[in-house]
Amino acid sequence: MLSYHEAIARVIRPITPTLFIKQLLSSPETVVYILPIKAMIKITSISLTALLTGFGLVLPVRAENLAHLSQLLSTKQCQLCDLTGSGLVMADLSGASLIGANLAGANLSQANLAGADLRGANLTGASLYGANLTGANLSSAILAGTDLRDSYLTNANLTGTNLANAYVQGAKGISQTAGTxxxxxxxxxxxxxxxxYQEAIAHHNKALILDSEFAPAYLARGYALLRLGNENGAVLNAKMASQLYEKQENTQGKELAESFVENIEAMQEARRKGGGTPGLDNIVRGVASLALRFLLQGGF
Known part of the structure; x- marks a missing residue:
């Protein structure tokens, strides 16, 4: 909404009250024409709202409550505040109390929220990219579509949250109790x-702590280890995956894991005999890629 002085600066031509209302109807967010100077009214949010209310109209609501935003920045105390769509990039909100606050769509990228209390906060669609959430309390917070990439979550309380629809690539310190x-x-x-690959292995480790018989996590960890040059670790993980796939009667998974093992061991044997060949290395990489494709396509 333009201020009175902004409106004056953008006068194009005088306009009658009737046409003025029509202009607002067609573009309520931008007032380009104003009343003649003699009939000038001060266009404040109150007077304009009153004017339109007489015509049965409702103005668009601001995306954020500026009073609440000011309160947060000055006191760090803003329970149940409406901070929808607020711009808080790199803001220092360490230790802030935001219990039940509505931060849907807010931009908190690289903000310092260490130790902040965000219990029950609505962070739907909010960006917390690179934010410091170390020790923050996010219990029961709504994290649908929340961008947590490259954020720091060490010792953060995520009890009662659902990270299934959040973006967590590169996030550090996610507690193993925060996911399945x-x-x-x-x-x-x-x-x-x-x-x-190191980050991938860390995630697979947590998956296997929660379920030691989760076969695809072993195979996926084996692939990551192979890409890091740890062939023996890759073989051990693929063998475990093969055993579990057999136990679970997953023929495709078992055969793929066995092929993964056989090709790595064949390559290692050829090296021991001094006969390692680029062709054999390519076969191993091909089988490994096939295993990854199987997993990415939902192969359990």
Whole structure:
């Protein structure tokens, strides 16, 4: 909404009250024409709202409550505040109390929220990219579509949250109690696709702590270890995956894991005999890629 002085600066031509209302109807967010100077009214949010109310109209609501935003920045105390769509990039909100606050669509990228209390906060669609959430209390917070990439979550309380629809690539310190084996495994595959093998292994480790018989996590961890040059570790993980796939009567998974093992061991044997060949290395990489494709396509 333009201020009175902004409106004056954008006068194009005088306009009658009737046409003035029509202009507002067609473009309520931008007042380009104003009343003649003799009939000038001060266009404040109150007077304009009153004017339109007489015509049965409702103005669009601002995306954020500026009073609440000011309160947060000055006191760091803003329970149940409406901070929808607020711009808080790199803001220092360490220790802030935001219990039940509505931060849907807010931009908190790289903000310092260490130790902040965000219990029950609505963070739907909010960006917390690179934010410091170390020790923050996010219990029961709504994290649908929340961008938590590259954020720091060490010792953060995520009890009662659902990270299934959040973006967590590169996030550090996610507690193993914050997700399911399937979630950690899925995050591991995302990191693998990006070539972040150490991060992938960390996720698969958590998946296997939660479910020690989760076969695909072993195979996926084996693939990541192979890409890091740990062939023996890759073989051990693929063998475990093969045993579990057999136990679970997953023929495709068992055969793929066995092929993964056989090709790595054949390559190692050829090296021991001094006969390692680029062709054999390519076969191993091909089988490994096939295993990854199987996992990415939901092969359990």
């Amino acid at each position: 084996p399937e979630l950690f495994y899925g995050w591991g595959l995302i990191e693998t696709k990006e070539g972040n």
